[in-house]
Amino acid sequence: MALQCPECGAISHARSSFYEAPSIKRTYYQCKNLECSCTFTALESVDTIIARPNKVETKDETSSEQSEKSAHILGKYGAASRLSNRQQIPV
Numbered sequence: 001m002a003l004q005c006p007e008c009g010a011i012s013h014a015r016s017s018f019y020e021a022p023s024i025k026r027t028y029y030q031c032k033n034l035e036c037s038c039t040f041t042a043l044e045s046v047d048t049i050i051a052r053p054n055k056v057e058t059k060d061e062t063s064s065e066q067s068e069k070s071a072h073i074l075g076k077y078g079a080a081s082r083l084s085n086r087q088q089i090p091v
């Protein structure tokens with residue numbers, strides 16, 4: 001990024017930047033004109049969102065179907081997965 005120097009009008013280059021908020025960035029600039037060498041900061045922020053990305057909405061029906069499915073799988077080996085008398089863990 002480059003901006004015009006507010007003192008002499010020469011090109012100034014960004015030296016560092018950080019976010020003050022999720023959509024506001026402060027950038028430190030230094031003038032490339034050696035006789036000026038002005039340093040200043042500038043703020044960059046989101047002004048207008050022109051188009052939002054298409055988000056896939058998850059329906060509640062899908063999540064309830066999944067929970068029923070997992071419950072079915074959990075019960076599949078219910079009786080068969082119990083230990084028989086000779087498989088009991090000794091106390």
Ligand SMILES: [Zn+2]
Binds near residue numbers: 033037
């Ligand atoms: Zn300058």
